[in-house]
Each structure stands twice: as structure tokens, then as C-alpha cells.
Amino acid sequence: MKIRNFSIVAHIDHGKTTLSDRILEDTGTVAKRKMTAQLLDGMELEKERGITIKAKAVRIKYKDYELNLIDTPGHVDFSYEVARSLRACEGVLLLVDASQGVEAQTVAHAHLAQSLGLKVIPVMNKVDLSQSDADLSEEQLWEILREPILAERVSAKTGMGVDHLLERIVTDIPEPKGNPNGKPRALIFDSFYDPFRGVIIYVRMFDGSLKQGQTLRLMGGGLTSKIEEIGYMTPQLVKCGGLNMGEVGYIVAGIKDIHSVKVGDTVTLADNTADEPLPGYEETKPVVFASIFPIDSPDYPLLRTALEKLNLSDSSFSYQSEVSKALGFGFRLGFMGLLHIEIVKERLEREFNLSLIATSPNVVYHVKFTSKKSHPQELSALRDAGDGYKVIDNPAYFPPYGDIIDIKEPTITITIVTPVEFMDGVMTLLKEKRGTYLEMEHISNMRVIIKYIMPMAEMVIDFYNKLKSVSKGYASFDYELDEYRSSDVVLMEILIHGEPVDALSVVTHKDKAQTQGRALCEKLKELIGRQMFEIAVQARVNGKIVARETIPAMRKDVIAKCYGGDITRKRKLLEKQKEGKKRMKSIGSVDIPQEAFVAMLKIDQ
Template sequence: MKIRNFSIVAHIDHGKTTLSDRILEDTGTVPKRKMQAQLLDGMDLERERGITIKAKAVRIQYKDYILNLIDTPGHVDFSYEVARSLRACEGVLLLVDASQGVEAQTVAHAHLAQSLGLKIIPVMNKVDLSQADADASEEQLWDILKEPIEAERVSAKTGMGIEHLLDRIITDIPAPQGDPNAPLRALIFDSYYDPFRGVIMYIRLVDGSVKPGQMIQFMSSGASYKTEEIGFMTPKQLHKTDSLSAGEVGYLVAGIKDIHQVKVGDTITLAERPAEKALPGYAEAKPVVFASIFPVETTDFPLLRKALEKLNLSDSSFHYQSETSKALGFGFRLGFMGILHIEIVKERLEREFNLSLIATSPNVVYHVKFTPRKSHPQELAALPDAPDDPGYKIIDNPANFPPHGDIIDIKEPVIHITIVTPVEFMDGVMTLLKEKRGTFMSMDHLSNQRVIIKYEMPMGEMVIDFYNKLKSVSKGYASFDYEVAGFRSSDVVLMEILLHGTPVDALSVVVHKDKAQTMGRALCAKLKELIGRQQFEVAVQAAVNGKVIARETIPAFRKDVIAKCYGGDITRKRKLLEKQKEGKKRMKAIGSLNIPQEAFVAMLKIDEE
């Protein structure tokens, strides 16, 4: 079978998208007059940030062979997309920047490809740079792979070595082994919504074949649909075909109007001749970080609802539900795959739908066990049960925490974090991990200059300014990758922020008990600076378990009401001052605060001072 299915994986900024561009150009898939940088990155946001957010697939004709290239995201937040894309391939190009060496996500991707039994072709990129050391980078990769595999030397920017790499793809990556006569089994590795045709699924056929007009069935849900159109993908358009068979990569349209009915990673089979067993590896993509989004103008809430509905059609990996905040009014609670995912969704909402939004500080999900009481609001009783922790409830919003006296135990998510750093910054990185309540797991030397450190760390500590601090202590040279490792009981508490005596639910945060007072003081000081002076005195307080642990007072603006009094009886001046005092007291009783948007990201920056 003259088909080769392969993917390109790399750490972010190692030249993966540029290599895709050169392959498309050198094989004539895209004419040179139509060629442009980051061709497969269709979103403006992808081009501006220089990152791939959505996986792409494209068919390439080269020397009588069909090469199916699946371009994957490089950022750690989108590792689930990388995993399901690799399951659609037989081989992988493991790209390393020869001027930087092996990074954390290089390690993660290499181990993932090995666990799936894929053929790995190491590729040293940017070898034309003066600071490149391809030999040292290759040796680091051998230590990771535990076997010496000859690496290709290329420059994706200039095109050097691309032709030899293409020949190596043909010779080294095995052909698909599926049986075209067996019952259909096709993996859905991506999907997107087209307003005219409905959901378009990207599929890899492992066994069997499919034609238009046949009834397909999703093996996870059992739902059946009639196939309307099938074909394969080129860089800028879809091409119809009469059939797709085992080994091929293509697209399928079945008139599905709701993208949430299509589960990425699911297996498609034929309703009339179903397969006995689904393809392995399917798992629901679960959000790990949560944040609330509110419109700056409360009248924009219906527009925000419509915008989320439309955006969710093209990016079904985030979840949302409506919520109400006493401080910010009506908004939505969203679940994301990571911190970058929050930034991407918020920026797309503001840019594509012309909205002004406030996003609260992100937090993770907790498993909480508490004493049920009749006085509890219905929301607590309606909280979902934790699947692996009987008796625990899932809480993804600090505002939903039960009263502190009723809490029996709180479990927080922990991650296994892998950091690759130069040896000279090792002490600073390990000190940072200790501050973030990390537990040492292992350490290996990649070379005399670079080391791999593995720690177990609470995920909530990574959410609060970890990335910036890691780059600061390593001068930008350290990189990290992580995976969620379960839940552990922890001595964490809910810290409430009170402004003018009223709790602001959107500013509530869950912190470790030992850090509560330090963080409370820092946050109160930051809020005092951000909110600024009002016409009345404002108290900014942090409270844990009903007790105030930190306070800052924002003084009121005061007008010099006795400036016009020159001489005369002192009682006249006192009368004016008493009148002003009464006015300030009345204003304090009925006054309300306008909280600036910067206050809601203060939680992310309180450790920078």
C-alpha cells in the first residue's frame, strides 16, 4: 500500500509549522506563487502568536506515494490533541531545534510515540544557525529514546535536507496494515463546524471502507447517521471521492448539526455491519482549569451567550454554563484545557464578536466532602459526585464551597511536572518548585549542561504565576510539560475578599492554609492600589473561615471645606466639618464600588512584587 501516515511533533517554537510549509512547497502540493508562511495556520491568532492551536491534516502526492501529514499543536495545554492525532499515524517526525536541544515537550512526545508503537524519525532543525549543535542535540535525544536512531539534519527555513527527509518517510515509516474487507473502524481525530454542511469530521480508516449513502454509527453513543459526503483534504479545500478504505485519511460529512454529538477520539463503524470492538484510546476531554467571564456592560449578556454558542461550534473542547455573581451580574463559568486556552478563548470572543469582557482569575477543580445540612442551598445538593471518590462532590467554583464548619475533607488535583533546564539554573528551579509545594520525584542528566527534573505538584500552584516565575529563575531557558496525576487530600482553605464589608464572590480563591495570610495581605495591598480612592472610606479585607486575616483601608477623597473661612468663630468651622463628616457617613452606608477589570487578574500577579 503506497500510503504513509505521519505526524510532526515538537516543543513549541521549534519550527514545526515551518517544516510543514517546506514539505508542502517542495512536493508541489502548494504552488510557489500561492505559498505563504504558516500556511496550515488559518486563524489570525495562530499567525500573530506563532503557535498552532488546532490540528490540521493534508494529503501530499510524492513519488507515486500518498503522504498524509497531520500537523499538531505544540503547546502543553493541547497535549490531548497531540495524543489523538498520533493514534491516526504509523510514524512521527520528532523535531528538535538544534540550537536549543531537547525540551520538556520533546521528552513527553517521544515517550508518547514510543508507547503507541510508532516509528520515530528524529529531525534536527535549524542546523544552518551558527549556534546550532546538532550532534549534542542528537545525543540528548538518544538518551530519551534509549536507542541510537540516526537523525535527519534539516533547515525548515531554507529547505535544506527536506528531499532526503521525504525519502526517509517513505522508506522508514511502515504502510498501514488495515483490512479493507473487515467491518469499518474509523478514528475521529478532529472535527469542525461548517454553517452550510454541519459537522465535518476528520477520520483515519483503520479497517473496512465507507461510501456516500451508507449508515454510520458512533460506537461510544450508538447514534446513527447517513453519510452525505466523503473525501480528502488539501491545504485550502476539500476534495470529494467515491470511497475511502483502510489506511486512508479523509473527511466525512453526515448532516450532523450539533458538534457536541461528535466525540473526538470515538470510533465510526457501519450500522448494517458493525465492528465488534472500538479502537483503543478514546477518553472524554475533561477541562482542568476554570474561570468565569462576564461582559463589562451588563446589557451585552445576550451577545456573550450567542458568541459562546458560535465559538463552541468550532472549539468544542471548552465547556460553559451560565452563572450569576453579586459583584459582576450575569456571566458564564467556563472549563478549559489550560491557561493558554483561557487566553485564546477570551481573545477570540473579544476580537471575533467585538465584546469587552472581564475574566476572573482561573482555578482548578476540587473534590470536597462535607456534612449535609438542611440549611444548605439547593446548589450544593445539586453538585456532581466525584467519580473516583465516593462521598465527595466536584466543585469548580470557589463561590460554591459549603460553609467552612461543614467541610470534612478537601482533595486538590496534583500533576507530575517535567522540567528541562540548564544545570546552572537547577537550584533556582528546584527552590521555586519547593515554594509551590512540589515533591521531588527524580532527576536525570541529559548532558553535562542540561538536566531533567520531575516533581509532583498541586495543580492550583501552577495556575498562579508559575510559568512567568519559571522563565524568570531560568532566564527563559527552562521548559516544562505536565500530566494530571489524580487527587490528594490537602489542607487548603477558601479565602474570601470583602470590599466595603461585602464578599466579592468573583475574587474568592482557594489557597493552602500556610500561605493564606501572606497571600491575603498581598492581595489586599494590590486591590487597594487598583481600586483607588472613592468619595467614602473603603475597607479591603481577606477572610478565612469567617475570620479577617488581612485588611487595607482606602481613604476617602476629602475636600477642604473650611478653606473659605478666614478668621471668625471656630464653631463655624466645626459646623462645616461635622456636616462633611455626616455626608461621608451617609455615603459610606449607601455607596457602591465599581471594581476595575485589573482587580480580577491581581491574583495572578501578587507574587511578582
């Protein structure tokens, strides 16, 4: 069988999309007049940031072979999608920028490809640059792969070495294995929503065949639907009669709800159902949560419509309506990671012309608490996490501190690749972030791989910026979810004039609560203007005030009109002013400007 299914994996900005472009151009898959840079990255945001957000697939004709290039998202936030895309292949091109060497995601992708039993072809890119050192990068890669595999030397920008690479793909990557006459099984590795045709499903056939007119069945979700159209990508959709074992293509089956089509699910036939699904399927769960509010309250219906439309093309985020006393009506969103938050917020603002505030991101906690009837309705509606724990994704839903028995927070295994000279600074940072040392491995004399277990909440808050700062931009990191562990974390409420402000509540470690509370109070003192009465800004943890700042009252010069006369007259005016301020302080309310929330969310926490 002359089919080869492969993927290109690399660290961000190592030239993965550029190499895809060269392969498409050199094989004549896309005519030169239609060729554009970053062809597979169709989204404007993808082109700007130089990252792949949505996976793509394209069929390439090379000599008498059919090559299926299955593109993968390049960022760590989308690691589940990367794993699904790799399962649809028999081999990978492991791309390394020869001028930068091995990075953290190179390590993660290499180990993932090896664990899936894929044929790995190392490729050294950007060898035409004067600062590149392909030999050193290749040695580093050998240490990661634990075997010396000859690497291809290419320049994706100029096209140098791409012809030889294509030959290597044909000779080294094995042909697809499966039962061409068996019960059909196809792996879903991506899907997108077309407003006219419904959900378009990208699949790789593992067994049997699928044809137009047949009724498919999704083994994970149980959905059945008639196949209206079937074909392959060039990268445009090209209709054909059917897909056979080993082929990669798309299916249109009139499915209107994209949430019923999950990445990793198995497609089979309703009247000839496979005995078991393909392995590795799991429900993707959001790991980071943030609330999004419109800056102008009347834009709330527009935000709801925008989220509904965006969720059709990106089903990996979840959302539900939320009300904040401080910020009004908005939505609570669940994301795959920090970059995912940025992308969704930016797409909402750009594509739907909205001005939005996103609250500080926080992770999901598992909390065990006493079941008292006095608890509000929200607590009884929380999802179960097992062993008596409840899932809490919003600090506002934390039970009263006296009722909490135990809190578990999610941890991650973090892998950092850094030049040796920055090793001490990186390890000090990890220690500050409550990291636990696992192992260290030197790759060549110049680079080191450091592995730690760390609370995910510490990575969410400003970890990336600090890592780049201590390593002068040379360190890179990759992470994977580990497990939930009991921890001394507490809810810190911010009180303005004695009233808690829900949008500013944060979950922090007990040892850091006082320092963080003081920083938040100091910042708020600057941001909230002086009122006619004195205002207390306080941070409260477990019922105790751990930090306080006081915003002094404005003072009108009431005795300016007194040019002389008895001192008792002046004193009488001052006492009257004092009484007025005292009464105002007891009944007054503080209006917190929107700018204060925006600025608070940007401060270094």
C-alpha cells in the same frame, strides 16, 4: 500497500509547521504560486503566535506512494488531541531545533510515541544556523529515546535535506496494518463545523471501508447518520467514492451538533457494526475554569451569541451562564489549560468585537461536606466525584467552612528541561510551589530533566513567568494530570465595607493565605478611590480576618467659612460632620470601578 501515515511532533517554535510547508511544496502537493508561510495554520491567531491550535491532515503524492501527514497541536494544553493524532499514524518525525536542543515537550512527545509503538525518526532542524550544534542535540535525543537512531539533518526554511527525509519516511515507517475486508472501524482525530454542510469529521481507517450513501454509527456517542460526502484533504477537501483500510480522509454526514462528535471516538456502520471500538477513547474534561464578563453590561446577549458560534468550531471548552454581584451577567467557562483561556478570550474579542473581563483561573476541587438542609440550591446541584465528594469549579460555590470535612485538589506531574546552571533556581521555585521531588536525569553535561509532582493550582498562578525568570528563558516544561490529593486549601473571601465580593474570592493554601490576603488588600486600597466615608478592605479565611487595609474618608473643610468667633461654633460643625459620616458609613455602599477588577486580575499573585 504504498500508504504511509506519519505525524511531525516538536516543542513550540522548533519549526514543525515550516517543515510541513516544505514537504507540501517539494512534493508539488501545493503549487508554488499558492504557497504561503504556515499554510496548515489557517487561523490568524496561529500565524501570529507561531503555534498550531487545530490539527490538520493532508494527503501527499510522493513517487508512487500516498503519504498522509497528520498535523498535531503543539501545546501541552492539547495533549489529548496530540495522542489521538498519533494513534492515527504508524510513525512520527521527532523534530528538534539543533540550535536549542531537547526541550520538555520533545521528551513528552518522544515517550508518548514510543509508548504507542510508533516508528520514531529523529530530525535535527535549523542546521544551517551558525549557532546550531546538531551532534550535541542528537546525543541528547539518544539519551531520551534510550537508543541511537540516526537523525536526519534538515533546514525546513531552505529545504535542505527534505528530499532525503522523504525517502526515509517511505523506507522506515511501516505500512498500515488492518483487515481490509473486516467490519469498518475509523478513528476520529479531529472535526470542525461548516455552516453549510454541518460537522466535517477527520478520520483514519483501521479496518474495512466506508462509502458514500452508507449509514455510519459513532460507537462512543451512539449517533447514526447517512454519509453524504466522503473524501481526502490536499489540504483542500477532495471528494471521492470512499475510504479504504489505512487511508486518511473526511466524512460529511449532515450532523449539526459538533458536540456529538468526540475526538477519539470510533466510526463504524449502523448495519455492520464493529465488535469493539478502537482503544484509548475518553471524554475530555475541562481542567481550568474562569468566568468571562462583558465590560459593558448591554453586550451580554452579544457574548452569548459569540460563545455559541465559537463553540461550534472549538468544542473543547464548555460554558454556562453565571451572575456575579460585582460584575453582573456573564459566563463560567471550562478550558483545557491556560493557553486555551488566552486563545478563547482573544478569539471572542477579535472575531466578535467584544471587550471582556476574565476572572482569575482556578482548578476543579473535590470537596466532602456535611449534608445540611441550610445549604443553598447550588450545592445540591453539584456533580458527584465519588466517595461522597462533590465537584466544585467555582470558589463562589464553596460550602461554609464549618461544614467542610475534606478538600482534594488536582496534582500534575511536571517535567522541566533546563540548563544545569539554572537547576538550583528551578528547584527552589518548585519547592515554593509546594512541589514534591520525583527524579532527576542529566542529558549531556549541559542539560538536566527534573520531575516533580505539584498542585495544579500552583501552576495556574504565574508559574510560567517565574520559571522563565529564574532560568533566563532557557527552561521549558510539560505536564500531565496525576490525581486528586487531600490538601489544606481554604477559601479566601475579600470583603469591601463588610460585604464579600464574589468575583475576588480565591482558593489558596492555608500557609499562604495571610501573605496573599495582605497583597490583595493593599492592591485594592490603591484601586478603590476614597469615598465620603471610611472603608475597610478585608481578607477573610474560615470566618477570621487575616488582613485589613483602611481607605480613609474624603474630608471637606467645614470650618473654612469661620473667620473667627467662638471655638464652640467650629466644634459644633466638626461634630455635625462626624455624625453625618458615621450615619453614611452604616448605610453607604461602595461602587468598585471595573478597572479595579481588571488590574486585580493582572497582579502577581
